[in-house]
Amino acid sequence: MEFRIIKKLDHFEIDVDYQFDSGILTVQGESGAGKTTLLNCIAGLTLPDGGRIVLGEKVVYDQKQAIDVPTRLRAIGYLFQNYGLFPNMTVQQNIVYGIKNKEEYRDKMKRRELLQYADYIMETFGIAHLKTKHPNQISGGEKQRAALSRAIVTKPKLLLLDEPFSALDSRTKEMVYQEFAAFKKEFKIPTILITHDTEEGRLFADRKILMKDGKIVEED
Amino acid sequence: MLSPILLSLKIAAIATIFSFLLGVFFAYVINKKNIPGKNLLETLLILPMVLPPSVLGYLLLISFGKRGPIGEFLLDHFQIQIVFTWVGAVIASCIVSLPLMYQNAKSALISLDPLYERAARTLGSSEWKIFITVIFPLAWPGIISGIVLSFARAIGEFGATLMIAGNIPGKTQTIPTAIYFAVESGNTELANRLVLIMTVFSFLLIFCLNAWLKKKNYIGRQS
Numbered sequence: 001m002e003f004r005i006i007k008k009l010d011h012f013e014i015d016v017d018y019q020f021d022s023g024i025l026t027v028q029g030e031s032g033a034g035k036t037t038l039l040n041c042i043a044g045l046t047l048p049d050g051g052r053i054v055l056g057e058k059v060v061y062d063q064k065q066a067i068d069v070p071t072r073l074r075a076i077g078y079l080f081q082n083y084g085l086f087p088n089m090t091v092q093q094n095i096v097y098g099i100k101n102k103e104e105y106r107d108k109m110k111r112r113e114l115l116q117y118a119d120y121i122m123e124t125f126g127i128a129h130l131k132t133k134h135p136n137q138i139s140g141g142e143k144q145r146a147a148l149s150r151a152i153v154t155k156p157k158l159l160l161l162d163e164p165f166s167a168l169d170s171r172t173k174e175m176v177y178q179e180f181a182a183f184k185k186e187f188k189i190p191t192i193l194i195t196h197d198t199e200e201g202r203l204f205a206d207r208k209i210l211m212k213d214g215k216i217v218e219e220d
Numbered sequence: 221m222l223s224p225i226l227l228s229l230k231i232a233a234i235a236t237i238f239s240f241l242l243g244v245f246f247a248y249v250i251n252k253k254n255i256p257g258k259n260l261l262e263t264l265l266i267l268p269m270v271l272p273p274s275v276l277g278y279l280l281l282i283s284f285g286k287r288g289p290i291g292e293f294l295l296d297h298f299q300i301q302i303v304f305t306w307v308g309a310v311i312a313s314c315i316v317s318l319p320l321m322y323q324n325a326k327s328a329l330i331s332l333d334p335l336y337e338r339a340a341r342t343l344g345s346s347e348w349k350i351f352i353t354v355i356f357p358l359a360w361p362g363i364i365s366g367i368v369l370s371f372a373r374a375i376g377e378f379g380a381t382l383m384i385a386g387n388i389p390g391k392t393q394t395i396p397t398a399i400y401f402a403v404e405s406g407n408t409e410l411a412n413r414l415v416l417i418m419t420v421f422s423f424l425l426i427f428c429l430n431a432w433l434k435k436k437n438y439i440g441r442q443s
Contacts, residue, residue, distance in 0.1 A: 043342055044341075045338050045341065045342070070341075071338075071341040071342055072341055072342075072343075072344045072345060072346065073344075074342075076342055077342070078338075078339070078342040080335055080338070080339060082335060084333075084335040084336055084338065084339035085339075086336055086339070086340075086353075086354055086358075087336075087358065088354070088357040088358055097340070097343050097345075097353070098343035098344055101343060101344035101345055101349070102344065150343070151342075154343065154344065
């Protein structure tokens with residue numbers, strides 16, 4: 001995937017140009033460096049002022065050609081900082097929510113496959129026993145796993161993770177780190193992970209960029 | 221005595237259905253979408269709350285009257301007369317209860333964390349599906365309180381209703397108009413009974429609503 005994103009903010013302008021094919025790209029930087037805005041532009045939740053975004057072969061945004069594919073058609077999985085699990089639905093309903101929006105879901109055979117895959121994901125992330133619980137009845141670590149399951153069960157082309165570990169206490173974090181390493185091995189979805197923790201960068205990154213005031217100041 | 225009660229319930233119920241649909245629709249469109257003239261539209265919706273009922277009644281009368289622009293059109297093309305019918309009372313009740321419905325739906329919608337909509341969008345939902353599966357269920361407590369208050373307001377509507385629908389026993393006479401004319405004609409016994417019914421009914425409605433809202437966690441689920 002490649003992205004060139006220009007977005008004017010109050011105090012500075014985001015201007016980022018980058019491309020990568022696979023693995024995990026970590027985006028580090030202090031809060032206010034424009035990291036989340038960058039993810040939101042890629043997801044189509046925020047409209048950039050200029051640039052071009054290509055996911056796989058598909059151009060999802062191009063300012064010059066006036067292309068702006070709506071978020072729902074971008075096939076992006078997004079794990080928000082506060083997870084954003086729907087409080088009116090159970091864990092299972094949250095996880096199958098995205099599947100139900102898929103074209104294949106209307107086909108009876110494929111629907112069964114999709115739902116089996118959702119069960120498999122829930123098993124893999126150890127949350128199968130929480131199916132009938134509501135988000136306000138489960139712990140922070142469980143919410144994180146439920147939200148990650150929800151984001152990857154639709155088989156997105158790109159996964160965006162916005163500081164997914166920041167709300168967890170240090171003990172839970174250790175556990176989740178291990179799971180995440182296993183996840184990385186098994187699912188191999190190109191991922192952009194925002195963090196301001198250098199340890200997380202060291203643990204998961206295949207590539208790294210460091211952002212400051214909307215610009216990439218370091219990459220490797 | 222039964223006829224004004226039943227008629228009041230019928231008029232208020234129908235008026236509430238319309239004010240629910242319109243209130244939620246306008247609250248969503250004005251507060252969640254970028255449309256021109258938002259302020260003007262919102263002011264018009266809330267205006268009936270501050271205007272004297274007689275002004276509203278008069279405006280309705282000149283619009284829906286036989287020579288009024290809407291009244292003439294309805295009469296010429298559909299042979300429908302609004303003035304001095306219960307339909308007129310429904311229109312009056314709907315207009316006076318709409319601001320309450322709108323305000324409640326609005327505060328329910330704007331207090332929702334936009335995160336849920338964004339999450340639904342990344343999971344492939346259309347705007348309509350987001351509204352039905354996420355926004356509406358989460359805003360439900362606020363919408364319910366809008367519905368109950370609208371109903372209470374609609375059933376108590378007097379001034380505008382009297383002007384457009386009149387006071388025809390069995391046809392357009394509601395509880396509030398029946399009370400007024402009972403007092404006028406010295407029928408204190410009937411007035412007392414209707415006043416008691418009206419007060420107890422409204423008290424219970426608000427009491428139950430408050431009790432329910434207290435039990436309800438505003439984030440959407442009972443905890």
